[in-house]
Amino acid sequence: MWSRLLSPRVIGRTRLCWRSLFTMQLKTSEFQALFNDGLNGLAEVFEKHQHELRIAGGAVRDLLSGKRPEDVDFATTATPEEMKRMFQNAGIRMINNKGEKHGTITARLHNENFEVTTLRVDVQTDGRHAEVEFTTDWQKDAERRDLTINSMFLGLDGTLYDYFKGYEDLQNRKVRFVGSAEQRIQEDYLRILRYFRFYGRVALKPGDHEPETLTAIKDNGRGLAAISGERIWVELKKMVVGNHAAHLLELMYSLELAQYTGLPPDGNVEEMKRVWQNAKDHSPKPMTILAALFQSPEEVEKMDIRLKVSREEKTLALFLVKYRQELCKSQDEPDSLKPFTDFIIDSRELDTQSKVCELLKYQGEEKLLAELCRWSIPRFPVSGHDLRRMGITTGKEIGATLQELRDIWKKSRYQMDKDELLSYIKP
Incomplete structure (x- = not known):
C-alpha cells in the first residue's frame, strides 16, 4: 500500500x-x-x-x-x-x-x-x-x-x-505522543481523549498501547476535570463511533477517567460492550453506544450537565434508557415489526422512527432494523371531521372513538380504509 x-x-x-x-x-x-x-x-x-x-x-x-x-x-x-x-x-x-x-x-x-x-x-x-x-x-x-x-x-x-x-x-499503525507523553498531556489534558480518538482511527487492533503512555494518562486523568464539557464531548463522540470504541471506553474506566468526563462512574461496561458489538456495523449515533453505560435517567441528566450535549442527543439517551427493555419484539410474533411500528404510530413526536431505529441497533435486531428503514409511516384514514358528520360531536367522545378505531386499524396492520373503519361505529 x-x-x-x-x-x-x-x-x-x-x-x-x-x-x-x-x-x-x-x-x-x-x-x-x-x-x-x-x-x-x-x-x-x-x-x-x-x-x-x-x-x-x-x-x-x-x-x-x-x-x-x-x-x-x-x-x-x-x-x-x-x-x-x-x-x-x-x-x-x-x-x-x-x-x-x-x-x-x-x-x-x-x-x-x-x-x-x-x-x-x-x-x-x-x-x-x-x-x-x-x-x-x-x-x-x-x-x-x-x-x-x-x-x-x-x-x-x-x-x-x-x-x-x-x-x-x-x-x-502506532499512536504516540511527541516526546514525553506526560509533558504533552499536561500542556492540554484534552490530549488524553485525542489519543483515544486517534487510536481508534489508526491502530489495527485494540490493546496495542505503550505501557508508559497509559501510565501517563492515568497519572494525569484528573486534569480532565478542568476541561470544558463542550471540548470533551467533541472528542468523546468521535471516539465512540470509531474503531475499538468498546475497548477504549472500557480502558477509560480502568484508568479511572470516566468520573472526569461526564460518564457515569459505575457505568455498565459489559452492557456497553454488548451494544457496541450489536451496533458497530450499522452506523450508530454516539449516544446509542453511550446509553448502555447509563442505568437511570438521573445519570443521563448528570451527563448533560457536564457535557452540555444537544437536546436531540439527550432525548435519544433518555429514550433508549427508558425503552430498551419496555419496547421489544413480541414473543408471540418474534419476527414482527409490529410493536415498533405501533409505537411510532401512537407517538406525537416527529423523530420517533429514527429513535426506534437506534433502539433496534442497540438491541441487535438487524432484520427488524432493515425492515423499519424501508417502512413508511401510513396515514390514519379517519379524522374528527368524519366522526362529526356521523353525529359524534363532543370532544371527549370523538377522542375515545378515534382511539378505538386506531386500535382496530393497527390490528389490521394499517390495511383498513376509512369506510371499513367507520363501519364499526354504531348508529
Whole structure:
C-alpha cells in the first residue's frame, strides 16, 4: 500500500539536535487534487514575499493514508501582520480573524477559505490554554503538537517533513505522543481523549498501547476535570463511533477517567460492550453506544450537565434508557415489526422512527432494523371531521372513538380504509 502512495526516493535525512528530519516526496492523486485556482493563488502570494507555506497536521496524515482530507490547514513562517499586509496588497479578502492572536489568518480566494497559521512555540500552558510565541523554526512548531502522526508538514512541492517519526508510526499503525507523553498531556489534558480518538482511527487492533503512555494518562486523568464539557464531548463522540470504541471506553474506566468526563462512574461496561458489538456495523449515533453505560435517567441528566450535549442527543439517551427493555419484539410474533411500528404510530413526536431505529441497533435486531428503514409511516384514514358528520360531536367522545378505531386499524396492520373503519361505529 505504502509503495503505491509514496515515491520510494528518499530526498534526505538530516540530524537536527537529537532527532532526525525525514523527508520523502509525495506523489499521489489525492495530493494533486488539492491544487486549484485558490491554492495556486495562495502559494503565489507566499512565494512572491519569500515566506514558506506548508500543509500541516491532520491533512498530512490523511494524505499519507491515501485519503483526500476534508479540511486542509496551512502553516507558514510569516507572522500574522506580514500575512495581512501580503493579502491586502494582493487584494485578497480576509475573514473571521478571531484566531489572529493565536497566529491564524483566514484568506478567501476563489470562493474558498484558507486558514494559515504562523509557526508557534508554547511559552506557558495551564493544561487548558497556551500562551504562544511565533517562530520560524518548523521543528519547534512540530514539537508542540500532540501526536507524532499529527506533527508532520507537507511542502506544496510534495516534500514531506517529519521530525518525530510520524510517518514510521503511521506505517506501523502506532499512536504516540511527541516526546514525553506526560509533558504533552499536561500542556492540554484534552490530549488524553485525542489519543483515544486517534487510536481508534489508526491502530489495527485494540490493546496495542505503550505501557508508559497509559501510565501517563492515568497519572494525569484528573486534569480532565478542568476541561470544558463542550471540548470533551467533541472528542468523546468521535471516539465512540470509531474503531475499538468498546475497548477504549472500557480502558477509560480502568484508568479511572470516566468520573472526569461526564460518564457515569459505575457505568455498565459489559452492557456497553454488548451494544457496541450489536451496533458497530450499522452506523450508530454516539449516544446509542453511550446509553448502555447509563442505568437511570438521573445519570443521563448528570451527563448533560457536564457535557452540555444537544437536546436531540439527550432525548435519544433518555429514550433508549427508558425503552430498551419496555419496547421489544413480541414473543408471540418474534419476527414482527409490529410493536415498533405501533409505537411510532401512537407517538406525537416527529423523530420517533429514527429513535426506534437506534433502539433496534442497540438491541441487535438487524432484520427488524432493515425492515423499519424501508417502512413508511401510513396515514390514519379517519379524522374528527368524519366522526362529526356521523353525529359524534363532543370532544371527549370523538377522542375515545378515534382511539378505538386506531386500535382496530393497527390490528389490521394499517390495511383498513376509512369506510371499513367507520363501519364499526354504531348508529
